[in-house]
Amino acid sequence: MDTPLVLVSSDVKPVDGYVWHAAPSTYLSALVDRAEVMPVIVPSFGDRLDLDALLGRADGLVCTGSRSNVWPELYGAVADARNEPYDRDRDATTLPLILRAIELGVPLLCICRGMQELNVALGGSLATEIQEEAGVMDHRAPVSENQAERFSIRHPVDVRPGGCLGRVLGSDQVLVNSLHRQAVGRLSDRLQVEAVAPDGVVEAVSVIDAPGFTLGVQWHPEYWATTDTPSSRIFRAFGDAARVRAAKRV
Numbered sequence: 001m002d003t004p005l006v007l008v009s010s011d012v013k014p015v016d017g018y019v020w021h022a023a024p025s026t027y028l029s030a031l032v033d034r035a036e037v038m039p040v041i042v043p044s045f046g047d048r049l050d051l052d053a054l055l056g057r058a059d060g061l062v063c064t065g066s067r068s069n070v071w072p073e074l075y076g077a078v079a080d081a082r083n084e085p086y087d088r089d090r091d092a093t094t095l096p097l098i099l100r101a102i103e104l105g106v107p108l109l110c111i112c113r114g115m116q117e118l119n120v121a122l123g124g125s126l127a128t129e130i131q132e133e134a135g136v137m138d139h140r141a142p143v144s145e146n147q148a149e150r151f152s153i154r155h156p157v158d159v160r161p162g163g164c165l166g167r168v169l170g171s172d173q174v175l176v177n178s179l180h181r182q183a184v185g186r187l188s189d190r191l192q193v194e195a196v197a198p199d200g201v202v203e204a205v206s207v208i209d210a211p212g213f214t215l216g217v218q219w220h221p222e223y224w225a226t227t228d229t230p231s232s233r234i235f236r237a238f239g240d241a242a243r244v245r246a247a248k249r250v
């Protein structure tokens with residue numbers, strides 16, 4: 001069997017004076033080194049893409065984190081300069097890609113912004129600047145020039161017993177990093193909560209009755225995928241799901 005091929009979302013960014021479609025190396029390395037799959041970055045070309053041509057050749061889909069936020073009008077909210085940057089080309093690609101991947105049973109791992117996209121794609125909404133809400137921790141990255149400090153493991157999440165994440169992690173509480181200022185607002189009725197933070201912020205979800213592996217996490221397992229056991233187990237489980245799909249395609 002060939003190494004499973006996994007689609008990876010891309011951000012649309014200006015680099016060197018022109019537009020790039022890019023994904024952080026940490027996700028790509030975690031997929032190669034821990035999930036043991038082959039990542040392929042999908043350009044955020046929206047409806048210019050043939051989603052079935054892509055997903056028909058893929059054994060998984062990863063939607064990465066990003067500093068950009070989902071366009072608020074996609075979940076009935078109003079765009080605000082405070083909540084920039086946005087990346088509407090990415091939204092126009094990931095939301096339909098997520099929906100089609102779920103329908104086709106393509107294994108799906110949605111990380112941070114990716115989990116927020118999952119909730120929005122399935123009809124849910126997001127809360128923004130959550131650190132300003134009473135009783136909510138500051139989930140933003142520590143202010144630092146050092147990425148290892150920004151992605152440091154910082155707070156516990158309680159894992160729902162008997163759920164997808166619980167089976168993957170084999171634990172009812174794990175420590176995670178945190179680099180976000182948005183979170184699930186209204187949870188889609190197609191999602192079930194898999195983990196929550198001590199302040200009640202939804203930290204992981206899965207799709208109810210999905211035909212394939214689906215997991216969304218608000219934290220960043222990619223950053224410590226080869227050294228942190230919970231992070232490693234998430235990427236291994238996703239890679240195993242991709243291998244099952246790949247085996248059925250031969």
Ligand SMILES: N[C@@H](CCC(=O)NCCCC(=O)O)C(=O)O
Nearest residue numbers: 065066067068112113180181182
């Ligand atoms: N923009 C959203 C999603 C946060 C996210 O995906 N963070 C990853 C980038 C981390 C960083 O380098 O700062 C939100 O803020 O909730």
